[in-house]
Amino acid sequence: MAPASAPNPLPSRKDTDFNYSKPWVFDLKTTGPNKTVDIGGNGVSLSMDAQGRVRTRMLQLIRQDQGGFGLDFGISAHLVSIKIVETNVALYHMKLANDIDMAITVKVAEDGSFVQYAEATNKGRACIFLPYTLGLNVSLNRASYSQLTEGGPIPLPACQNVLTKRGLTSLRVCNPYLDAQLVTRLDIDGQPRLLHDVQDQEVSNATLDISVNGKTCIPPGASARFCASFRLSPDTEQHTDVFPDAQLRSDIIQQDMKPRWRDDPLLTTYVIRRNVEYILANCVLPVSASTAVIRLLLETLANITSLIHASFQNCYEEKIRFAAQGHIEWVFTKAKRPHGFWHRSYLATGEPKDPSIFQLDQQCYPLLELCDYLQYFPEEIDFVRGIVATGIIEEILTMLASKQDATTLLWPTDETPGDDAVIYPHHFSSHVLMWRTFTRLHQLYVRLGSPSGCQALQLDTMAAKIKERTIKVFMAENHAYEQVLFAYLADGCGKVIFYHDGNDIPTAFAHEWGFVTTPKEVCAWRATMEFALSPANTKGYCNGSPYGGLGSMHSPGAWTLGYFQELAYAASSGNVFAMQTAWRKIAAAMQWDGTFPEAVCPKTAECTSKAWFSWPGAMIGALLIRMKFNGQEQVLLQTHN
Structure with a gap:
């Protein structure tokens, strides 16, 4: 499978010299996509299969080749082309065995609703009766929190799915335990599909088993248009029967003709574009963001005129600003710290998932993000001043001071950045990150002129002490490797462990950031990276x-x-x-x-x-x-x- 402009079997996706602005073509009889099609916007995320069906249990359905909910034509297509046009739009194209040319568009709208729009064109010489299904094998419940290193499972709330008709054209699914509802409707050629044959249903701790089935006649050369609309909203919200018109797909296709990113055919651009769009579509919930995610968005913003065509720059800038500021507001004002420190993982409510675990690196990232935010959005200085004025930074610095080991002058951590328990309490890359954090905070306070010049000076002095003590404790000879390296863990009294982990990103940046400066330090850092790799x-x-x-x-x-x-x-x-x-x-x-x-x-x-x-x-x-x-x-x- 690889990008293509023609529906032919293609070389491996591991090749790097294709035109990556073209759709991807998959042979569903041999190898389909091993990952869902993910789009989203405004807090709604969709994961779909290669036929445009929404996945409710993603991995299980992919492995079992089962359809999700929504439009389903029982497609037996051979080749399917897929293109994720932007954060909230995916386009599919396939040819069915019965001379039907099928184009499917899935779009998440600005109001949080989403639509599946299908246009089936009869390329044959006789009338075709095309079967269709609107499946509602859906369960409306809270998503399961997932971690590879769970501190304990979180039980799901009770689940009760109740399906009722709203008049003759709409269906409503609600879960009384969640105060949420999903309303849907199917239009065919601009007319609502009447739902006389649908019965109300209620199930507990299971998915609904409802489908709307039918056939539509398509004369030779003609097309049939289907539009399935879905809106997820609070149970108290009144649903309005306003659905997209038949112009939807043609508008999107015209929009698709305009390239958004410069150098779009290149694999390098494809990686940048798709990860930016995936983040904006599926990771903009504040609890999902991370320093790496924010960094890519801000790097994109800083180079936006060179990366993105002028007519789309404002759109991306607005989304990036919303994601970055929303994340910072959540971390500093919503994320609870019952023990004084930021926790390694949170629920959407702001409650810490694993409250007893202290990770040193997690105390640094929010502070660095605030510094980065002001660097890339200098006009938002009053917003940053407001965060500083809350006193949260002072609380974190006081907490860190209380955690410092009086003997070694280092900081212990319960776990590494990879969520692994430590054998020795002090972790090298987390101390590099601490030094970076105090250095950046010093610069931030100087720029803000607050809370005092004395505070900024103290941060600068503390950063220098962190660097001095870290290098002294962690630089040691690895006798097996016959080189002086920076150890991974240390007890502060001479015992060390040599190891390097994929999560230890700060170590990789130690030279660029200026943590290592002397020839001896740089030599030890290079030896550490050579050893690590x-x-x-x-x-x-x-x-x-x-x-x-x-x-x-x-x-x-x-x-x-x-x-x-x-x-x-x-x-x-x-x-x-x-x-x-x-x-x-x-x-x-x-x-x-x-x-x-x-x-x-x-x-x-x-x-x-x-x-x-x-x-x-x-x-x-x-x-x-x-x-x-x-x-x-x-x-x-x-x-x-």
């Missing part, structure tokens, strides 16, 4: 071929975050061969929609863990933007299999 890192490096690389004890396989570190280190060293080697791995690990899984098989580069993982794509996308504008992108474009 080699089989000598026995517990962290996945030593398989051809796609082996840095991974994690957390999950088996080569991690795409490890590929990112490999590419970043090669780029910082100017090593062309290493850059191209890392890029080939990244291209192979990329899923069809430009996003990345957590880990892949070293032999095939197929996903082995967490297909929906926003961190790697965000990190890789941000790095590619920088490489694009410092001339290194050309090195990647010269890579061939």
Whole structure:
């Protein structure tokens, strides 16, 4: 499967020199997409299969080749082309065995509703009776929280699905335990499908089993148009019967003719574009955002005139600003801290999921995000002043002061950034991140002129002390490797562990940030990265071929975050061969929609863990933007299999 402009079998998606502005073509009789089609907007996220059906239980339905809810034509197509046009629109095209040319558009509207619009054209010489189904095998319940390292499951609330008719044209599903409703309607050729044959249904702890079936006659050369509309809203909201008209698809097709991103055919642009759009579509809920995600959005914003065509720049800028500011507001004002610190994971309500676990790195990221936000949005200085005025930063700094070990002058952590328990209490990359955080906060306070010049000076002094003590404790000789490295964990009294993890991004940035400066420090850092990206890192490096690389004890396989570190280190060293080697791995690990899984098989580069993982794509996308504008992108474009 690979991008194509014609419905023909295509070479492997691991090739890097196709026109990535074209739709992807899949042969459903051999290999369909191994990941859903994901679009969204305004808090609504959709995951669909290769036929445009919405998935309710994504992985199970994909493996069993079962349809989700919504429009279903019982399609037996051979080749299907799919294109995610923008954050909230996906286009499908397929030819059915009975001379039907089928085009399907799925769009999430600004009001949070979504539609499936299908246009079936009879290319034959005789009338065709096309069967259709509007499936409502749906359960309206709270989504399950998922973690690979759960601190304990969260029971789902009671589930009761009640389906009732609203007049003769609309259906309503509600769950009294959630105060939510889903209203749907099917129009055919501009007329609502009457629902005389549908009976009310009520089930507990199960999905509904309702379908609206029928056939429509399509004369030769004519088309039939179907529009299934869905709106999810609070149970108290009155539903208005306002649905899209038949002009929907033609408007979207005309819109699709206008390219949004410059250099759209390039794989590098495809990775940047698709990860930006995936974040804006599916990760804009504040609890889902991360520093990596925000970083890609802000890097895109800083280079928006060079990345995106002028007519679409305002749209992307508005979405990026909304996502970044909303995330910061949530973290600083909604996320609860019953123990004084930010927790490793949260529920959408702001309640911490695992309240007893303290991760040192999690205290740094919100502060860095605030600094980044002001850097990229200097006109929002009053918003940042408002965050500072709440006193939350002072509370975090006071909490951190109370956590500092009096003997070693280091900071302990319960877990590493990979959510793994520590053997020794002090973690190297988290201290690099601490130094970076205090340095950036110093700069922020100087710029704001508050809360006092004395406070800013104290932060600068503290940053210098963190760096001095961290280098002294963690720089040690690895006798097995015969090099002086920065250790992974330390007890502060001479005992260390040598290891490097795919999650230890701050270590990879230690040189660029200026944490290591002297020849001795830089030499130790380079030795650390060389060790990390080699089989000598026995517990962290996945030593398989051809796609082996840095991974994690957390999950088996080569991690795409490890590929990112490999590419970043090669780029910082100017090593062309290493850059191209890392890029080939990244291209192979990329899923069809430009996003990345957590880990892949070293032999095939197929996903082995967490297909929906926003961190790697965000990190890789941000790095590619920088490489694009410092001339290194050309090195990647010269890579061939």
